[in-house]
Amino acid sequence: MNRRNIALIGFMGTGKSTVGAALAGKLGLRHIDTDHAVQERAGLSIPQIFETRGERHFRELEKQIIRELLAQDGLVISTGGGSVLDRDNCALMKENAFVVRLAASKETIVRRISRDNGRPLVAGQAEQRVAELLEQRKHAYDFADFTVHTDGGMLEHTVRAILAALPWQPQAERNN
Ligand code: S3P
Numbered sequence: 643m644n645r646r647n648i649a650l651i652g653f654m655g656t657g658k659s660t661v662g663a664a665l666a667g668k669l670g671l672r673h674i675d676t677d678h679a680v681q682e683r684a685g686l687s688i689p690q691i692f693e694t695r696g697e698r699h700f701r702e703l704e705k706q707i708i709r710e711l712l713a714q715d716g717l718v719i720s721t722g723g724g725s726v727l728d729r730d731n732c733a734l735m736k737e738n739a740f741v742v743r744l745a746a747s748k749e750t751i752v753r754r755i756s757r758d759n760g761r762p763l764v765a766g767q768a769e770q771r772v773a774e775l776l777e778q779r780k781h782a783y784d785f786a787d788f789t790v791h792t793d794g795g796m797l798e799h800t801v802r803a804i805l806a807a808l809p810w811q812p813q814a815e816r817n818n
Contacts, residue, residue, distance in 0.1 A: 645715045647696035648812055649735045651783055653776060654723040654761055655754035657792040657800070661719035661744060664801050669812050675720040679707045692762040705731060712738040723761070726782045727741055736785060743786035748772055750793045 648665065650658040657670050659675050666673030680703045690763045691700045704725055711719050712734045720741065725731050735741050739775060744753075746785065755761055756768050782793050783789075796814040 643737065643740065643809070645712070645738045646723045647712060647717045647739035648804070648808075649712075649716065649739035649741050650718070650720045650744060651726055651741060651780065651786060652723065653746070653751060653783070654764065654772075655751040656723075656744035656746045657754075657797075658720040658744055660724075660797060661680050661790075661792070661804070664797055665804055666718035668801055668805065668816055669718070670816055671718050672712055673718045673720070676704055676707050676711070676725065677720075677722050678689050679711075680704050680722075683707065688760055689762045691767075697763075700730065701741070705795050710733060723779075727779070727786075740788070740807075740809055741786045742807075743789040744800070745783070745789055745791050746793050748776055751776075753768050 648671075650662050650665075652658055659677075662675065665671075670803060680691070680700065681687055683703055684695075686694070688700065691703075704722055705728055708719075708721065708725060708731050711717055721731075721735075752769050752772050752794050755772070759765060763775065778782070787809075788804070791804050793802055805815065
């Protein structure tokens with residue numbers, strides 16, 4: 643691993659954005675969510691990008707952003723759940739970050755993502771689509787260095803588990 647970044651990977655609804663923000667706060671590091679970065683760059687929401695430009699364009703932007711972020715150091719990066727479908731993204735993460743997989747059961751995922759409509763790949767028929775995508779991607783997250791299950795929903799617990807697994811000594815660990 644060349645750099646001290648942390649990349650959070652995992653299926654939609656496993657808590658990557660929430661955990662990333664909390665972890666970065668604890669470590670005094672910058673947190674970047676690739677979904678937010680893509681939306682900012684495109685000037686459009688994710689559903690709008692999928693609708694007007696297609697998933698392929700979304701994946702290109704996502705890849706570009708992952709490449710730029712992983713050229714930096716000291717970032718906590720929350721990735722989109724499908725970013726791992728690209729081999730180059732996985733290789734870059736592996737080389738330049740400690741890769742943490744967040745995992746949750748299908749039931750937990752469906753419950754969490756049914757609350758919002760910002761995810762075009764599961765729009766409308768969440769349960770069936772989640773089941774299909776989980777099956778398609780069942781090994782896509784296996785390359786992680788470390789896995790945490792977030793079903794219990796205890797943010798503090800998840801953050802502590804990741805901190806304990808870090809392969810380097812964090813410079814700052816804040817009490818907030
Ligand atoms: C996607 C996951 C989403 C977002 C886009 C596609 C996927 O991110 O990037 O809707 O293919 O799994 P989250 O994992 O943050 O929901």
